[in-house]
Amino acid sequence: MKISIKLIYRSALLLGLALIAVSCAEDTSAKKEQYEELFHQVLDVHDEVMPKMGDIPEISKELKAIADTSSTAEKYLKAEQKLQEADKLMMDWMHSFSDEFVKNKAKVQKMTNEELQQQIEALQEELGDVKAMQQAVDFSIENARALTNK
16 A cells, blocks of 8 residues: 555656646747747738849840930939849848748747747848838839839
């Protein structure tokens, strides 16, 4: 009988320790959800801009053709340069975002709340960057189209 009481006490003690360990474990689900939401907001802006990128080579070609035959070539060449800068801005942003966030996405599941908070802050900054890139692309395309009357 003594053995079974000791066994019960040990089992109860182990169960209690296990419950304490589980209750002390950090709940990161809210931070992970916030991270995921921000991550998708950034991607949504990217997804709005990406289809427009295919227009840049054609518009650029039109601007160069007009500049070749215009006495006021400078404004067309400047608009074409802005298109190229916007294209480079998008490409640079995509590489940076991929290196910093996409390639490390699996690590998010193992992060602490503090690490997640740092990533959330970085994503908030990234959201500002992607919106600035979107504005640059939109402006350069709108300006170029106004010059080509399309």
